[in-house]
Amino acid sequence: MKKISLWATMLALLVCGLCVTSCSKDDNEKDGGGGNGGKKETTYNFDDYINAYYVRCERVGANLVVELVFENITDHDINDAKLLLTNGTIVDDLGNPYYVNNREVVLASATNINSTSNYSTTWQTLNIPANGYAIYYIKIYDFDSTNSAKKLSFDLSLSSSSLPVEFNITAHDFDIEDRRVKEHGIMTNDTALVYTVTNCERVGSVLQIDFTVTNDSKIDLGNLTFNALNSSASDDLGNNYYTTFSQIAFGAGTYKNEYTQQLEPGKTINGRLRITNFDATNKAKFVSVPITCSSSTYTFTDNVVRFLTIPIKDNRPLAAGIQTPDLKLDIDLKSATVDENGYLVVNYTIKNNTGENLTNVGINDMSSLLDDLSNSYYSSFMKYSINGGEYHTAWWGGTTTNIEANSSITVGLRLETPFDTHATKVSFSHAISCDNYEFADSRVRFLTIPIQK
Numbered sequence: 001m002k003k004i005s006l007w008a009t010m011l012a013l014l015v016c017g018l019c020v021t022s023c024s025k026d027d028n029e030k031d032g033g034g035g036n037g038g039k040k041e042t043t044y045n046f047d048d049y050i051n052a053y054y055v056r057c058e059r060v061g062a063n064l065v066v067e068l069v070f071e072n073i074t075d076h077d078i079n080d081a082k083l084l085l086t087n088g089t090i091v092d093d094l095g096n097p098y099y100v101n102n103r104e105v106v107l108a109s110a111t112n113i114n115s116t117s118n119y120s121t122t123w124q125t126l127n128i129p130a131n132g133y134a135i136y137y138i139k140i141y142d143f144d145s146t147n148s149a150k151k152l153s154f155d156l157s158l159s160s161s162s163l164p165v166e167f168n169i170t171a172h173d174f175d176i177e178d179r180r181v182k183e184h185g186i187m188t189n190d191t192a193l194v195y196t197v198t199n200c201e202r203v204g205s206v207l208q209i210d211f212t213v214t215n216d217s218k219i220d221l222g223n224l225t226f227n228a229l230n231s232s233a234s235d236d237l238g239n240n241y242y243t244t245f246s247q248i249a250f251g252a253g254t255y256k257n258e259y260t261q262q263l264e265p266g267k268t269i270n271g272r273l274r275i276t277n278f279d280a281t282n283k284a285k286f287v288s289v290p291i292t293c294s295s296s297t298y299t300f301t302d303n304v305v306r307f308l309t310i311p312i313k314d315n316r317p318l319a320a321g322i323q324t325p326d327l328k329l330d331i332d333l334k335s336a337t338v339d340e341n342g343y344l345v346v347n348y349t350i351k352n353n354t355g356e357n358l359t360n361v362g363i364n365d366m367s368s369l370l371d372d373l374s375n376s377y378y379s380s381f382m383k384y385s386i387n388g389g390e391y392h393t394a395w396w397g398g399t400t401t402n403i404e405a406n407s408s409i410t411v412g413l414r415l416e417t418p419f420d421t422h423a424t425k426v427s428f429s430h431a432i433s434c435d436n437y438e439f440a441d442s443r444v445r446f447l448t449i450p451i452q453k
Contacts, residue, residue, distance in 0.1 A: 044165045046167045049074055049163060050070050050071060050072060050078075050158075051070075051071040051073055052068065052070055052071075052169070053068070053069040053070075053071065054068060055067040055068065055069055055135075056177075057174040057176055057177060058176070058177040058178070059143065059177070059178045059179075059180055060180070060188065060189065060191070060302055061188065061189045061190075061301065061304060061305070061306065062141070062142050062302055062304070063139055063140060063142065063301055063302045064139070064143035064144075064152070064176065065138070065140075065301045066137070066138035066140075066152065066174070067135060067136070067137055068135070068136045068138075069133055069134070069135050070083075070128065070133065070134045070158075071131075071132075071133050072128040072129065072132050072133070073131065074131075075130050076130050076162065077127055077129055077162065078127070078128040078160050079127050079160060079161050080125055080160055080162070081126045081127065081128050081134060081158065081159075081162075082158070082160065083134075083156060083157070083158050084123070084156065084157045084158075085100060085105070085107065085123075085138075085155075085156060086155035086156060086157060086168075087155070088100035088101055088121075089154070090138070090140065091154070092143075092144060092151065092153075092176075093149055093150055093151040093152075093153075093173075094144065094146075094148060096144060096149065098140045098143070100122075101121070103121065103141075104140060104141055104142075105138065105139070105140050105141075106119035106121065106139050106141070107119060107120060107122060107136070107137065107138060108120070108123070108124075108137040108139070108299065109123045109124045109135065109136045109137065110126075110134070110137075111126055111128065111129065111132060111133065111135070118299060119137070119139055119299060123136055147178070149176055150176055151175060151176060152176055153171065153172040153173060153174070154172075155168070155169065155170050155171065156169040156171060157169065184286075184309055184310065185197075185308060185309075185310075186306065186307055187305070187306040187308055188305055189293055189300050189301060189303060189304055189305040189306075190298075190302065191216065191217075191301075192215065192216060192221070192298060192300065193213055193214065193215065193217075193221075193305070194213070194216045195212070195213055195214075195305060195307075196211060196212045196214075197209060197211045197310055198210045198211060200287065200310045200311065200312055201312070201315065201327065202312060202313070202314045202315075202316055203274075203324070203325065203326060203327055203441055204316070204324065204325045204440065204441025204443060204444075204445060205276065205277055205278065205280075205441055205443070206274050206275065206276050206277075206278060206441045207274065207278035207287060208272060208273070208274050209272065209275075209287070209307065209310065210271070211270075211271050212268050212270055213263070213269050213271060215266060215268075216266075217265060217298065218265050219265060219298060220264050220265065221262070221263045221264075221295045222296045222297040223260055223262075223295060223296035223297070224262065224263045224293070224294075224295045225259070225260040226250075226258070226271070226291055226293055227248075227257065227259075227291065227292040227293075227294075228246040228247055228248045228257055228258075228273060228291055233245075233246055233275055233287060233288060233289040233290070234287070234288050235278075235279055235286065235287050235288075235312075236284055236285055236286040236287075236309070237279065237281070237283060239279060241275045241278065245275050245276050245278075246274070246275050246289070247274055248271060248272070249271065249274075250269050250270065250272075251269065255272075255438055272440075273289060273291070274440055275289070282314070282318065285311065285312055286309040286312060287310050287312055288306065288307060288308050288309055288310070290305070290306045290307070291304070291305050291307070292304050293305055318447065321447060322348070322445065322446055322447065323441075323444070323445035323446075323447060324444065325432055325439045325440060325441040325442065326354075326439040326441065327440065328352075328354040329350060329351065329352065329439070330349075330350070330351040330353060330408075331348060331349070331350050331351075331444060332348060332349045332351070333348045333446075334347040334349060334410070335347045335452060336449050336450065336452060338419055338451065342418045342419055342421070343414055343418075343419060344414070344415040344419040345412065345414050345415075346413040347411070347412050347413075348410070348411055349408045349409065349410050349411070350408060350409050350411060351407070352404065352406065352408070353406065354405065354437055355405055356405055356436070356437065357403070357404050357405050357436075358402060358434050358437055360400045360402065360434065360435040361400060361401050361402065361403055361433070361434050362398060362399075362400045362431070362432065362433040363384055363386075363394075363399055363400070363411060363430060363432055364384075364398025364399070364430065365394075365398065365430060365443075366384075366398075366413075366428065366429075366430045367379065367428050367429045367430065368428070369415060370426065370427050370428070371419075371423035371424075371426050372423055372424055372425040372426075372448070373423050375420050375423065377415055377417060377419070380393075381415055382394040382414070382416070383413070383414050383416060384398060384411060384412065384413055385399075385412035385413075385414070386399055386401045386410070386412075387409055387410050388410065388412070391412070391414055394413070398430075398431075413428075413430075423451060424450065424451055425451060426448075426449050427446060427448055427449065428446050429443045429444060430443065430444055431443055432444050
């Protein structure tokens with residue numbers, strides 16, 4: 001819901017084609033004198049009791065939301081105010097009807113601008129306080145997929161035990177606003193949240209999307225839950241990435257399929273979405289990712305926020321280098337040589353740029369090593385060493401170490417089996433993990449590493 005700070009700035013319904021009539025069994029009363037049998041009409045003016053404002057008619061995600069405000073301008077409560085959508089139908093200027101009965105249209109109401117009742121097929125009966133307000137919401141699901149409709153029309157009736165008559169309200173030709181970002185941006189699910197994509201980059205075999213979420217409402221969004229499981233992401237090559245490939249994290253938290261937290265008004269949180277095993281061809285240039293969103297204290301207009309055609313960065317070395325597993329790690333090849341025993345020895349450094357001390361950094365699960373002559377060397381012959389220390393078997397437990405913030409370690413890999421001296425390049429990978437930090441990718445990949453002769 002949009003913030004409503006100055007009621008005087010809202011457009012009166014009259015300028016949107018609203019017409020009000022009243023009807024009552026007492027509309028025609030006999031004249032009390034003269035004996036002429038004449039009748040006079042008793043007229044009740046809607047604007048003697050209520051000011052009606054059109055606040056919003058806007059596309060949000062795949063839905064359309066309409067907000068109306070009725071202001072009680074009397075000094076008495078308007079009790080049991082009942083607003084009805086005539087015939088349960090709304091029509092756009094293309095002639096498309098939208099119905100309450102099959103829940104294409106749902107309704108909600110409140111007397112507090114910072115809260116919304118649950119949507120249903122009827123508006124809640126309200127007591128509008130003296131000199132107070134009632135807010136009425138209309139939500140139309142999957143509104144006009146052609147994005148061609150420009151106006152909206154519907155009819156209402158308002159009755160109350162405190163009003164002398166029932167008022168019929170004809171509300172036609174509301175302008176439909178559309179502020180959604182349709183390319184290289186985000187289609188938001190509600191004005192309560194503001195999203196910004198700060199980075200979208202390949203990291204190892206993973207695509208990592210960094211974004212921020214700001215609570216732009218006036219209420220605490222409780223149990224704000226983001227779920228990366230319910231819809232599939234896709235790239236511009238037509239590849240789809242389903243539930244098992246997408247996970248989400250916030251702050252320094254670990255990746256999960258579903259993430260729940262509190263978000264106070266005006267506060268911003270940093271989020272990360274990762275898609276594993278992303279596009280092995282390395283040709284995708286854009287990605288689109290839907291994320292479901294819900295809260296225990298707020299009903300969003302659409303329960304899906306859509307990151308649309310986000311451009312993909314790729315700063316990885318894809319040949320003659322190393323694919324690092326995280327943007328906060330620097331991995332630098334120092335040497336790859338064959339020693340006096342005919343063993344291949346590879347030395348490289350890992351620098352910790354995360355800003356925190358990394359504990360129990362595990363290096364293990366070595367893949368088979370391949371040379372450019374199609375020879376394969378199995379991990380059972382490979383051992384690791386940290387900072388020149390003792391070598392440990394790579395294919396079993398590997399080794400663990402700590403890396404202080406902004407410092408580096410040196411890793412040595414030794415292949416303890418004769419190596420083909422005619423080979424000029426090798427390729428391999430190994431797993432990397434940490435107790436207190438989750439890397440974007442779980443493996444370090446050495447791609448066509450040149451052997452020094």
